[in-house]
Amino acid sequence: SKSRNTKKRSKLKSITKTRDSMNTFKNLLKELIIHRPEKPLDFLIEKLEKPKPATRVFVVGPPGSNRKEIATSLSEHFSWPCISVGKLITDKIKADAGKETEEGRKIQQSRESYQYIDDETIIEMVKKELSKLEKDGSNWILEGFPRTATQVVSLQKIGIIPTRIVVLNIKKPTSQLKVKNNLISNATGLYGPELERVANNAIDEYYYHIKAVKELFKEAQLIQEYNANQNKDDLCNEISEMIQIRIDNPYRLPRIIVLGPPGCGKTYQSQIISKRFGLQLINLKELLDAEIKNNKEHGEEIHDCIVKGENVRDDLIIPVVKRRLAKTDCKLNGYILDGFPMSLAQINLLKFINAKPSMVVLLECDPEKCEGRIKERRYDPQTGKIIDRTLDQDIDEDMYDRIIKLEEDNEPAIKNRRKYWDDYVGTAESAYNQCLLTVNTGELTIDEATTNIAEAIINPIF
DSSP states (O other), X not given: OHHHHHHHHHHHHHHHHTSOHHHHHHHHHHHXXXXXXXXXXXXXXXXXXXXXXXXXXXXXXXXXXXHHHHHHXXXXXXXXXXXXXXXXXXXXXXXXXXXXXXXXXXXHHXXXXXXXXXXXXXXXXXXXXXXXXXXXXXXXXXXXXXXXXXXXXXXXXXXXXXXXXXXXXXXXXXXXXXXXXXXXXXXXXXXXXXXXXXXXXXXXXXXXXXXXXXXXXXXXXXXXEEETTSOHHHXXXXXXXXXXXXXXXXXXXXXXXXXXXXXXXXXXXXXXXXXXXXXEEEEHHHHHHHHHHHOTTTHHHHHHHHHHTOOOOHHHHHHHHHHHHTSHHHHHHOEEEXXXXXXXXXXXXXXXXXXXXXXXXXXXXOHHHHHHHHHTEEEXXXXXXXXXXXXXXXXXXXXXXXXXXXXXXXXXXHHHHHHHHHHHHHHHHHHTTTSEEEEETTTSOHHHHHHHHHHHHHSOOO
């Protein structure tokens, strides 16, 4: 037992020596989370002795999200085969033409009425195609699958773990219009309220099932969502960049720190970049807000420090960040650390836990501009969202009525935080001079600043 486990660990170590250890660890962690084997060591050894897994990208979305066009563009960009569930269905209908089978009749009926075809039929078609690609060890893209919880389970049963599941999101009215136009072009004879009802049912069916799909993949952190209302070429570029960094960085995914004076836009840039590249966003303010609520012993002290613009003690901040970085999502996805470290002790913590950043983004902005932005900053207590009124953000009338000024955005606190930053910035520059990217958000537009950071991630020079 103990001796056998020791031998297994030795075998595990010998195999990983010849492998990309960080990437191997990430893939095995995904497998363990999803399969939860009874004998983890035996399971790991078996997986390690097999060839390196292929890159598998799934693309799903509601009607009107252009998922087929997006998947095809990605296929052409990477020169990977693309399986389209819609095409598989069309091919089956053609192959069964004239046979008058019950299965064929149900497929045709479901397609014409925009209802889901039964899972068993779809799963069998997809499994047949995937088995060919898996046998060759090919990288591939699958469009239109999985769309239900049953389809997710079928992937787990045959041992296929997605590299990423791209979920395309569009506004419901756009999707409904697409369904109605298709129903009319299919000469279904539907019109008026009945046409509206069938279209609405089709959209509701998609959202009902995709919610379950997201939940099943939640723990493994494989879902990446995109706004499909944007320009198709821009969207394809964003998705391909997210996939590419997972191919080009075999040793580890990006681990990025974003620092800067209060009001420089570091949280806003962190949000954009984390979403663009599928990185986990860790925001120091959110972590401290959670501590204020949950830490009965020190919550009030943390709150008072934040309101006054004073430093929260290292011994209170460090354990919080350390616990967050140890979570699975950071290991699987890479991360952006927004607003940390802010002291030498915090810098040393990252060294101690071997969380060396791949890049540190230092945002610069003159005090007057920063102060002006902070004065226009508001907080939505309902959503927890920070609103910058100087930016063109989606703010409805109800939100305007409830947004409030942050308690810590008072003039004395702002000056205290700025002074601390001015005193600290040299320490950060010295500690991270080998991987430091400086971006002036006072002189550049938001898009220009984002582009500078994104290019440094795609083409790392550190």
